[in-house]
Amino acid sequence: MxxxxxxxxxxxxxxxxxPAILLGHGxxxxxxxxxxxxxxxxxFGTPLxxxxxxxxxxxxxxxxxxxxxxxxxxxxxxxxxxxIGSLAIYGTVNDLAMCGANPLYLSAGFILExxxxxxxxxxxxxxxxxxxxxAGVRIITGDTKVVERGKGxxxxxxxxxxxxxxxxxxxxxxxxxxxxILLINGDIASHGIAIMGCREGLSFESALESDxxxxxxxxxxxLSSGIHIHCMRDLTRGGLASALNEIxxxxxxxxxxxxxxxxxxxxxxxxxxxxxxxxxxxxxxxRFVAFIPREEAAHALxxxxxxxxxxxxxxxxxxxxxxxxxxxxTFPVIMRNKMGSDRIVDMLSGEQLPRIC
Amino acid sequence: MxxxxxxxxxxxxxxxxxPAILLGHGxxxxxxxxxxxxxxxxxFGTPLxxxxxxxxxxxxxxxxxxxxxxxxxxxxxxxxxxxIGSLAIYGTVNDLAMCGANPLYLSAGFILExxxxxxxxxxxxxxxxxxxxxAGVRIITGDTKVVERGKGxxxxxxxxxxxxxxxxxxxxxxxxxxxxILLINGDIASHGIAIMGCREGLSFESALESDxxxxxxxxxxxLSSGIHIHCMRDLTRGGLASALNEIxxxxxxxxxxxxxxxxxxxxxxxxxxxxxxxxxxxxxxxRFVAFIPREEAAHALxxxxxxxxxxxxxxxxxxxxxxxxxxxxTFPVIMRNKMGSDRIVDMLSGEQLPRIC
Numbered sequence: 133m134x135x136x137x138x139x140x141x142x143x144x145x146x147x148x149x150x151p152a153i154l155l156g157h158g159x160x161x162x163x164x165x166x167x168x169x170x171x172x173x174x175x176f177g178t179p180l181x182x183x184x185x186x187x188x189x190x191x192x193x194x195x196x197x198x199x200x201x202x203x204x205x206x207x208x209x210x211x212x213x214x215x216i217g218s219l220a221i222y223g224t225v226n227d228l229a230m231c232g233a234n235p236l237y238l239s240a241g242f243i244l245e246x247x248x249x250x251x252x253x254x255x256x257x258x259x260x261x262x263x264x265x266x267a268g269v270r271i272i273t274g275d276t277k278v279v280e281r282g283k284g285x286x287x288x289x290x291x292x293x294x295x296x297x298x299x300x301x302x303x304x305x306x307x308x309x310x311x312x313i314l315l316i317n318g319d320i321a322s323h324g325i326a327i328m329g330c331r332e333g334l335s336f337e338s339a340l341e342s343d344x345x346x347x348x349x350x351x352x353x354x355l356s357s358g359i360h361i362h363c364m365r366d367l368t369r370g371g372l373a374s375a376l377n378e379i380x381x382x383x384x385x386x387x388x389x390x391x392x393x394x395x396x397x398x399x400x401x402x403x404x405x406x407x408x409x410x411x412x413x414x415x416x417x418x419r420f421v422a423f424i425p426r427e428e429a430a431h432a433l434x435x436x437x438x439x440x441x442x443x444x445x446x447x448x449x450x451x452x453x454x455x456x457x458x459x460x461x462t463f464p465v466i467m468r469n470k471m472g473s474d475r476i477v478d479m480l481s482g483e484q485l486p487r488i489c
Numbered sequence: 490m491x492x493x494x495x496x497x498x499x500x501x502x503x504x505x506x507x508p509a510i511l512l513g514h515g516x517x518x519x520x521x522x523x524x525x526x527x528x529x530x531x532x533f534g535t536p537l538x539x540x541x542x543x544x545x546x547x548x549x550x551x552x553x554x555x556x557x558x559x560x561x562x563x564x565x566x567x568x569x570x571x572x573i574g575s576l577a578i579y580g581t582v583n584d585l586a587m588c589g590a591n592p593l594y595l596s597a598g599f600i601l602e603x604x605x606x607x608x609x610x611x612x613x614x615x616x617x618x619x620x621x622x623x624a625g626v627r628i629i630t631g632d633t634k635v636v637e638r639g640k641g642x643x644x645x646x647x648x649x650x651x652x653x654x655x656x657x658x659x660x661x662x663x664x665x666x667x668x669x670i671l672l673i674n675g676d677i678a679s680h681g682i683a684i685m686g687c688r689e690g691l692s693f694e695s696a697l698e699s700d701x702x703x704x705x706x707x708x709x710x711x712l713s714s715g716i717h718i719h720c721m722r723d724l725t726r727g728g729l730a731s732a733l734n735e736i737x738x739x740x741x742x743x744x745x746x747x748x749x750x751x752x753x754x755x756x757x758x759x760x761x762x763x764x765x766x767x768x769x770x771x772x773x774x775x776r777f778v779a780f781i782p783r784e785e786a787a788h789a790l791x792x793x794x795x796x797x798x799x800x801x802x803x804x805x806x807x808x809x810x811x812x813x814x815x816x817x818x819t820f821p822v823i824m825r826n827k828m829g830s831d832r833i834v835d836m837l838s839g840e841q842l843p844r845i846c
Contacts, residue, residue, distance in 0.1 A: 155843045156838075158726075158843070159726060159727065159837065159841065159843065160725065160726025160727030160728075160731055160772070160837060161726075161727045161731055161770075161836050161837030161838050161841075162836050162837070162838040163838065164726075164727075165735070165836070186557055186583075186584035186587045186588060186722065186723065187555045187556055187557025187558075187584045187585055187587070187588045187590070187650075188555065188556055188557070188588075189553065189554070189555045189556075189588055189589075189590070189654055190553070190554060190555075190556065191552060191553045191554075192552040192553070192554060193552065194552060195548060195549040195550065195551060195552045196546065196547070196548045196549070197546070197547060197548075197549060197554070197651075198544045198545065198546045198547075199544055199545055199546075199547065199594060199596060199629060199630055199649075199651060200543055200544025200545070200596070200630050201544075201596035201597070201598045201630055201631060201632050201647070201649055202598065202632045203598040203599070203600050203632055203634045203647060204634075205600060205634045205636050226543075227543035227544045228544055230543045230544070231543060231544045231545075231546055232546075233544070233546070237556060239556060239557070239558035239649045240558070241558045241559065241560040241598075241647045241649070242560070243560050243562060243600070243645055272556060273556050273557050273558055274558060275558050275559045275560055275647075277560045277561075277562045277645075277844075278843065279562050279642060279645075279843070279844060280843060280844075282639065283641070283642040284640070284641060284642070285636060285640040285641070288600055288634075288636075288645070290558070290560060290598045290632075290647035290649070292556075292558055292596045292598070292647070292649030293544075294554075294556060294651060297546055365543065366543065368517065369515075369516060369517025369518075369521075370516065370517030370518045370521075371517075374517055374518055378522070413518075415517070479518050479519050479522070480516065480517060480518030480519070481513075481518050481519040481520065484516065484518075486512045486515070486516070486635065486636070486637060487634075487636060487637075
C-alpha cells in the first residue's frame, strides 16, 4: 500500500468541522477529549492506552530498565525519508538501543500551535504509529498542549521511552578500553543534508533521503550473539565528530579514525563541499558507532552487515593506547586524512543547522 | 534559607558571557555541552545522570511500573505559589500518584526559545531541583532543544515520570462502584485564579497562591494504610467538573455532588463571580478526588486530614446506584446546589484559560 493510499484512510476528526487546531484542543475539556477519542485512541490505542487514566501501568519482564527523553522540533515537518513523527519514534528508540535496552514503551507529548492544520497533525500521528509498529514499541501514555498562534511552530513532539535491559553488560564510556575497534553501521551525514536540501531548495541528481531508521533490532542482534559492546552512541546533532569527542572525554581515552574508511554518499559529499560543511559534523538519525573489543570486531561486523540496518557497516578506527595528555587532552580525536596526514577532529562548536531533529 | 538567598548562589554559567540562550545551546556541540556540564549536571546531577549517556539505566525494586507524560507551557513562567519548573515536577509526580504508583524517576525535556535570559533558565531549573527534592524523585535523563526567536515562548518543559506500583489494587475508572464516596483533599480553583490574576493584573485582599503541590506522599499514606482506592484523579485542566465527567463516562456510572460540601476560598469565589467563571471548571495543581468504598470513607478522610497535603479534605459526593440512561448518559454528573435544587455539571467545552499548566 502506497503512502497516498494509506493517507486516504479518512481522518476520524472531520477536516470540515475542525480544519485547524484551536486553543480548546489543549484545554482539558470537550474539544480535547474529541481529539483524543477520535484521533489518538483509535490510532495508538492499545488496551493500555485505553484506560484513559492519567498514566499507564505496565508489568515489565525485568526490573532493570533504561529511560530516555527527546523533544523533536525539526523543520520542515516532512522531509525526504521521514517526518517529525517517525523521527520522534526512531530517535527515542535509538537512544534506548544505545543503552543496550530493548525498547518497549513510549510516551508522546504534543505541543501544537493554534492554527496547525488538522490534516498535518493526522499525517504526523499516522506516521508515528507506523514507525512504532516498525520499531516494535507501543505508545502508552500521552499529553496534548496547544499554544497561541506565533508562540510555537506547528508541532513539537516529546517522546520518552523505556526499555528493559536483559543482559549484564555495562555499556557506556566508562567501559571503553585501549585497543577497542570502532564500528559504524553505514555512510554518514544523509539526514542533515536531506533536511538542509529541503530548506535551501537544493536538488540532488539522485534521490537523497534521511537515514532515519530504528536501530534496536540491530543492537539486539549484537547483544544476543554474545558480542561485548563497550559503548554505543547514535550520531545525531553534532554528527560523528561530536559523538566521538564526547565519548573520548567521558572515558579519558584517545581515538584515531581513518577518513578513507568513513563512507559518505557522493551527493552528500558534494553538498557539503558547496556549503562548506564537514560531513563529520552533520547530523544522522539512523547511524551509530560501537566500541567493540578487538578480538570480537570481525564477528560483530559480520552480524551488522547481515542486518538490514547495517548493510553498509565498516570499521572506522580504534581507541589508542595511553591516556590523553597535552594537546590530546583537549582534542582527543585524531583522523588520518586521505593524504595520509593527521588532523584534529573537533566537536562542533555552536550551531550548524538548527532544528535538525 | 530564603528564596533570594538561594538564588544568590551564583549560576555556574556566566550571565556576562551568556546573557541569553543561543541557537547553539541546542546544537549538540560545545555550547550545549557547556550548558549541560555547568548548569544541569551540577544541579540535577546524580550518579545516574552523570554517566552522560543517551539515556539512563536504573534497577527498580518492582517490575510493575506506571508511566506518565506532560508538557508544561504555562504563562507566566513565574506565578504566586509556583513556577513552570516546580509545576513540571509536581504535575507529573501527581499523575503517577493517581495511578497508585510511588514516583521515582523523571526525565526533563526543554524546548527553549532563542534569546531566553540565562537567568530565567537558571531560576527555573533551580526550582525544578528543589521540587524534585521535596517530592522525592530524581531527574535521571534530559534533552535540550532551542528554537528560533518567535518560534517558541521562553521555556516549554516536558517531564515524563515512572514510578513503581507496590500494591495489587486496580485503581482506575473501571473499579468505581455505586455507593463509592468521593473525597477531595482541599478547596478548589486556586491555581487557575492565581494564574489568571497574574495575567489580568487582578489584586486580591489576601495573598492568593496556586495550590501546586506534590500529592504522592498523601496517596502513599492511603495505600499503605490499606484503604481500597477505586479511582483517583488530580484536578488539572478542566477542573473538578471535567475530571468527574471523564471518570463517570469511562466507568459508565452516575455521580452526585453537593455544592455546599465543595470548598472555594472567598477571594477565589469573588474572582470567579467577577470573571463569570465556574470554580468547577477552573484548574487545580494540588487537588485530587478519590473514590473510596463507603465503609472505608471515614478512615480515609481521617488519614487525609492528618497529612499536610490534605488538611482541608472532605467528602463531596457519591456514586449513585444504577447505570446512566437517557439524559444521564450524556450528563452523568449532577450537583445539588446550595438552594437545594439539582443541576447538570457539564465538562468544560473549549478553552477557558489557555496555558494554565
